[in-house]
Amino acid sequence: MLTITPEASHAIRGILDTSEAPDGSMFRISPQGQDGSAPGPSLTISVIDSPPPDDQIVEGEEVAVCVDPGAAEILDDKKLDATVEGGKINFSLEEKA
Numbered sequence: 315m316l317t318i319t320p321e322a323s324h325a326i327r328g329i330l331d332t333s334e335a336p337d338g339s340m341f342r343i344s345p346q347g348q349d350g351s352a353p354g355p356s357l358t359i360s361v362i363d364s365p366p367p368d369d370q371i372v373e374g375e376e377v378a379v380c381v382d383p384g385a386a387e388i389l390d391d392k393k394l395d396a397t398v399e400g401g402k403i404n405f406s407l408e409e410k411a
Contacts, residue, residue, distance in 0.1 A: 316343075316381060316389040317410065318374030325396035325403045326377045335361045342369065343389065344382035357385055359405065 318326075326341050333339070339361050346358040365371060365380035372379045374394075381389060392407045 316372045317393040319395045320375050322394045322396040323374035323377045341379045343385050345384040
């Protein structure tokens with residue numbers, strides 16, 4: 315199952331707190347159409363009001379992320395991390411150690 319680093323949890327919480335999304339909103343990771351510009355499957359992150367019933371819910375520090383079933387298999391052995399550079403948040407997926 316996907317894990318969420320403290321840095322990613324903090325970044326997600328900051329985005330949710332400063333967005334116009336209603337309280338209780340979550341990040342959702344889902345597959346995106348492959349356009350051939352990047353190797354491997356493409357994923358997208360969006361903010362949703364509530365998760366679809368078949369999504370997996372992954373808990374981080376003070377946040378929960380829902381994962382589309384189509385993305386869950388891709389993310390099973392990954393961790394979601396985040397860095398901030400020049401005020402811009404960059405999310406990355408890394409293999410679990």
